[in-house]
Amino acid sequence: MKKLNHLSKLSILTLALLSSSAAYAQALQLNGTQLTTAQVAEFAANKNEKVEIAPEAAQKVSHSFDLVMEAALQGTAVYGLNVGVGWNKDKPVFKEVKGRRTLDEELLALSRRFNTSSLHAHGGGIGEAMPAQAVRAGMLIRLNEMLGGETGTQLSVVEAYRDFLNHDITPVVPEKGSVGEADITLASHIGLAMIGEWFVDYQGKRMPAAEALKLAGLKPIEPVGKDFLSILSTNALTAGQAVLLAEETRHYLEAATAVFALSLEGYNGNVAPFLAETTELRPFPGMVKAATDIRAALDGSYLWQQSDGRALQDPLSYRTMAYALGNAWEAQAALEEALHIHINASDDNPAAVASDKPAEKAADSHNQLHKYQVAGDVHGAIYPTANFDMLPVATRVENLNVALTRLAQNIVMQTIRTENPDFTKLPRFLAGPENEGHAFGAMQKPLVALYAENRQLAMPVSLDTFAMAGNIEDTGNNAPLAVNNLQRILGNMYSLSSIQLLHSAQAVDLRGKVALGKTSAKLLETYRAQVKFVDQDRIYTPDFAAGVQVLHAFTQPATK
The missing domain is CATH 1.20.200.10 (Fumarase/aspartase (Central domain))
Structure with missing residues (x-):
């Protein structure tokens, strides 16, 4: 998308001028359901504009992450947590602390290493870097998608998207390498920057991500569970360009x-x-x-x-x-x-759908849906989806x-x-x-x-x-x-x-x-x-x- 800078130069400038007054105005508040394409374009053009997370959306994110952790405690397969990290199948994934199950620290450490390794393994883009406004658009979209509360990711990961946007930290993302079934080999570069690796443009200057985080007063994230999937399993970069x-x-x-x-x-x-x-x-x-x-x-x-x-x-x-x-x-x-539907919906696989009460069919072990449902301190289900298409x-x-x-x-x-x-x-x-x-x-x-x-x-x-x-x-x-x-x-x-x-x-x-x-x-x-x-x-x-x-x-x- 190299030519996007030239193609949209004056149109983006027009948007920036129209929105220049927003530099000191109220931040764009996201809740996962009401973002417009015009807001995406305006935000991408104006690096002075800020974004904030609606409190109720943050609560949904935390609830979704708790559901993933509860699923692991209940023995439900969670890729990157108790599946796919080399954990012995015959070894418990939890330990008892004052009569309550908690995830074993060794398992969590393995999951963090697996998350980092997976970000490395999927970092395979080609070509020149996407224009900064395209990456900003994609990150804003992904932030909004996450706030719907189906990603099952840590709130700290979601907040990293907000902080990168607000501090004008734009990961360097190659322009090619995705076939449209999630931009996994491109979005990985965003996750790599968030853990302090790879490169970013910080306030217009290219530098190592670790240096930019230090200058901005931010700490690298520590992805665990399905965090890396939440970063990778999205078409937000393509959607941003579109x-x-x-x-x-x-x-x-x-x-x-x-x-x-x-x-x-x-x-x-x-x-x-x-x-x-x-x-x-x-x-x-x-x-x-x-x-x-x-x-x-x-x-x-x-x-x-x-x-x-x-x-x-x-x-x-x-x-x-x-x-x-x-x-x-x-x-x-x-x-x-x-695009309006896409940027206000989850394209995650799997989707962690939390609920206030147990599903009616959770007790029926012969029902196919029983396989996906979680019933414990947190209720809901983790569904395989095709929403990345x-x-x-x-x-x-x-x-x-x-x-x-x-x-x-x-x-x-x-x-x-x-x-x-x-x-x-x-x-x-x-x-x-x-x-x-x-x-x-x-x-x-x-x-x-x-x-x-x-x-x-x-x-x-x-x-x-x-x-x-x-x-x-x-x-x-x-x-x-x-x-x-x-x-x-x-x-x-x-x-x-x-x-x-x-x-x-x-x-x-x-x-x-x-x-x-x-x-x-x-x-x-x-x-x-x-x-x-x-x-x-x-x-x-x-x-x-x-x-x-x-x-x-x-x-x-x-x-x-």
């Missing part, structure tokens, strides 16, 4: 709508396909929203006035733009909805990838049409009056190249799985790869819209003094402050880059 990209997609679609409005004005297009009278005849929600946005962007435009030179039917790439934009909006909303998010990311690429097709076709005088009645390739050169003639090639790349990136990857772990892990979803593809597609979309913006601004200026829509006029004014009219052939590479920056910084005009 949240940031979902928010970025929202911003891009708003900017792309403004560019299209300017393009339609440069083309002298027909607004009929975007009228409420036509869209309500087939009211797909995303399409209706997109058409409404287009009309708003064109408020005050000359396109609302009759023109003898205007075609009755424009090319499909123009006429169907509300459908292309609307399809992307619906895909973005579907991803956001899935990121498929609901992965497929929605893939859907968004396809939707954006389909939108790219419209943008490419629209831009190429603006160069054709048969459609626009403007000079070929939008050449300026004094330009006897090539104008934009060669600029169709980067458009088509970007579209071809997006088509490749939009291919589904959730099907490309392979059996691992002795054929137990025989399927997957490749959510991290799908998210990485989204990041690349979105970067290309900004570039495509930048090229379209160059053409649209040129076409509008060639038309002379025409009234523009409120939104498109503002966009043109902002753009022309950075990119001048093309009166003679020049190098367009800087113009493309400047256009991307303008689009990242785009904001909707204030409404009355």
